[in-house]
Amino acid sequence: MTTDWALRVSSLGKIHGSADLRALEDTGPDIGTAKSAITGSIVAAWDVGFEVSPGEALGVIGESGSGKSTVMRCIAGDQPSTSGEVHLRTVDDGRTNVLELDPSARRRLRISDLAVVYQDPAEGLRLNVTAGGNIAEALTAAGWRHFGRIRDRAAELLERTEVPHSRMDDLVGTFSGGMRQRVQLAKALANEPPVLLLDEPTTGLDASVAAGVLDLIRNLLEETGVAAVVVSHDFAVIEMLTTRCVVMNHGRIVEAGLTDRLLEDPHHPYSQRLVGAARA
Amino acid sequence: MNTPLLQQVLDRTTPVDDSPASHLEVNFGLLDEYSKREIRRAILTAVAVPGYQVPFGSREMPVARGWGSGGLQISLAIVGPYDVVKVIDQGDDEGVNAVNLRRLIVSSTGIPESTTPEDSTLIQTRHRIPEDPLDERHTLVLQVPVPEPLRGVERDMRELARMHAEADYARMWVSLYEDKVRNGVITRTTGYPCLVNGRYVIATTPIPRWDVPRLHRSRFLALFGAGREKRIYAVPPHTDVEPLTFEDVPFEVEVTPGASCRTCSSTESFLVEIPGATAGDGGHWVCSDSDWCRRNRERLQHPSRGDRS
Numbered sequence: 273m274t275t276d277w278a279l280r281v282s283s284l285g286k287i288h289g290s291a292d293l294r295a296l297e298d299t300g301p302d303i304g305t306a307k308s309a310i311t312g313s314i315v316a317a318w319d320v321g322f323e324v325s326p327g328e329a330l331g332v333i334g335e336s337g338s339g340k341s342t343v344m345r346c347i348a349g350d351q352p353s354t355s356g357e358v359h360l361r362t363v364d365d366g367r368t369n370v371l372e373l374d375p376s377a378r379r380r381l382r383i384s385d386l387a388v389v390y391q392d393p394a395e396g397l398r399l400n401v402t403a404g405g406n407i408a409e410a411l412t413a414a415g416w417r418h419f420g421r422i423r424d425r426a427a428e429l430l431e432r433t434e435v436p437h438s439r440m441d442d443l444v445g446t447f448s449g450g451m452r453q454r455v456q457l458a459k460a461l462a463n464e465p466p467v468l469l470l471d472e473p474t475t476g477l478d479a480s481v482a483a484g485v486l487d488l489i490r491n492l493l494e495e496t497g498v499a500a501v502v503v504s505h506d507f508a509v510i511e512m513l514t515t516r517c518v519v520m521n522h523g524r525i526v527e528a529g530l531t532d533r534l535l536e537d538p539h540h541p542y543s544q545r546l547v548g549a550a551r552a
Numbered sequence: 553m554n555t556p557l558l559q560q561v562l563d564r565t566t567p568v569d570d571s572p573a574s575h576l577e578v579n580f581g582l583l584d585e586y587s588k589r590e591i592r593r594a595i596l597t598a599v600a601v602p603g604y605q606v607p608f609g610s611r612e613m614p615v616a617r618g619w620g621s622g623g624l625q626i627s628l629a630i631v632g633p634y635d636v637v638k639v640i641d642q643g644d645d646e647g648v649n650a651v652n653l654r655r656l657i658v659s660s661t662g663i664p665e666s667t668t669p670e671d672s673t674l675i676q677t678r679h680r681i682p683e684d685p686l687d688e689r690h691t692l693v694l695q696v697p698v699p700e701p702l703r704g705v706e707r708d709m710r711e712l713a714r715m716h717a718e719a720d721y722a723r724m725w726v727s728l729y730e731d732k733v734r735n736g737v738i739t740r741t742t743g744y745p746c747l748v749n750g751r752y753v754i755a756t757t758p759i760p761r762w763d764v765p766r767l768h769r770s771r772f773l774a775l776f777g778a779g780r781e782k783r784i785y786a787v788p789p790h791t792d793v794e795p796l797t798f799e800d801v802p803f804e805v806e807v808t809p810g811a812s813c814r815t816c817s818s819t820e821s822f823l824v825e826i827p828g829a830t831a832g833d834g835g836h837w838v839c840s841d842s843d844w845c846r847r848n849r850e851r852l853q854h855p856s857r858g859d860r861s
Contacts (some may be wrong), residue, residue, distance in 0.1 A: 402730060413720070419798035421802050
């Protein structure tokens, strides 16, 4: 394994309800459920681990309810995890488990160490603020205090994410879904984070718009050298953006490997079903 | 004014004891000593943590909440027998609200009143800081309608508490950014947000921008009381008060080119516009600080006398 990871996740787990670990015995892909009959709790994710290097994109794929978004939210700090460790290279050179940081230090990571693009742009953006203002929020949080430079930087980012310059001072609430997602990308990249989490970034967009946004994301990942985690239920997205991926089912990783190989030759029965469905 | 209750106050027959006979008597400064203690504790916390909004148990006062009850509670909690009180409303000592509050303070304490900052020690104000320089002798008590500077960008109280706790003021900056983008200038005039002691952002009440620089490293203690919102905060003497502004967008105070006070001709005081009575009358400008204006006029008429500053 390489040692130059930007993000390392190990043994990440999230149990909703009682933290009684007996719940692990009767949940998971082999049992076919995430809900424990013993404790009544739901094992949304367990023993999830992976590393992502700079410039690399890792896919997390699985059906709805498989725990992939839970994993992302635990890494992002939107949800507390039950167990596990998350290390970022930029935080104490990767020696600190960021899950153990206090909530305020955790939130500060979101300024320039870790950015998230949500499926719903309303989660990552303020719809009653202009596109430029949304980017200004990320920049001022990082200490930018020069109006002219904030304007220039926002314009540059919006140009990179292909938002017309004429719309920079329009409220994001007036934008189409695809355009909002481009603004969200611009905001996420504002402080050049070394790690970017993308949660279903094109789900909910119509096919042609989604293709455009996907193209953009792929180019941005290549240009910026960011370490990305792409969470999606859609193999087409994973195939286009990532080189490696993990398959999740009922809260556990059932298979991991190179995306190409996994698509050609899935080993786990669940992966086979998933690929079969995508290829149908 | 001559109700038996207030007469007792004026007679200064206000012993503090628990005897049944004393239940109608009013304490020095109207508030009972327990209330004063609670308010003073909040004030001490506010002074110790400049800019932090300290919750306090705002009491029912003889004025409605939102009419200066917060400032009044501070004044009555800190007033002492050797104080001289001045109360202004929009810079005017003779405003109805100012007169009523001043009467209440004077009648419940028996202390003297003044309109001149030079002679005063306790100055309660709405909307202005007196034009005269204040110093160590003065305590400025400001009546605050909305103490929360972030109210315009966030409504959730828990989120507001978190933003203050983490000094997360990015959204305040966004609102300034948006203002500048939309209007070309930062249009916010009263209650301009300021960073106190490099830590907390405060609402500078509805004082105009004109007065904001005078809070910066001031020689006097400024106490802010919001009765309706039940908050007290403070700017202690010699504390940094920096208006939030972008590096390339300098903070500016209100100036109307060519305007001067109609009564004292001043161009260097904060002026307010008095609209004309008829359509053809363009209106005129006068000093907002009526007492300063009066003395300025006297000084100009009799240069030898009355020039104390």
